[in-house]
Amino acid sequence: DQQVKQNSPSLSVQEGRISILNCDYTNSMFDYFLWYKKYPAEGPTFLISISSIKDKNEDGRFTVFLNKSAKHLSLHIVPSQPGDSAVYFCAASYSGGYQKVTFGTGTKLQVIP
């Protein structure tokens, strides 16, 4: 059972435009959500997170939106840059003793110069 889903395996965007990556989850107990960026042959790098008490969190060019009623979150990158080309993983966890995180399968973003 895939509790965190990224239904778009890939996305292409022109440099300077907005990139929107989407993620859906099924477990209503999730209360903390994260986005990671991964380059080939490297480990994922933490980008931004959001707690379920918020519906938006912003960090520079990156903004994460959370819609709890729809069990949906999205990552907006504005403006997109060629260096943003990578695989983006959505992840979710719930309050507990050790932070078990469930990852989506990733979306490969290509930013075209």
Add this chain to the structure above:
Amino acid sequence: SQTIHQWPATLVQPVGSPLSLECTVEGTSNPNLYWYRQAAGRGLQLLFYSVGIGQISSEVPQNLSASRPQDRQFILSSKKLLLSDSGFYLCAWSDRGSNQPQHFGDGTRLSIL
């Protein structure tokens, strides 16, 4: 600042051989530690996590084991590798407490022949 070291970066092993992958964290104390595997074209699967020295929890039954002999050292092992053990193995750490992001090492690409 905190850093995580994982080695080796790549490893080619014959079926039936033993395995030992090591991960160490610097710049933090009492971290939670994790081992993940990413199979080709799939998301990250949590294999083991540890909340303290000698405390290991397994998420999936498998041919692998983990140990935490020191506070900031996490080891992934196998006595006899199977072909299905091939994949990209990632170590991660997080601070204790709720809503703490996990931070990943650069991974080990394991190929079983």
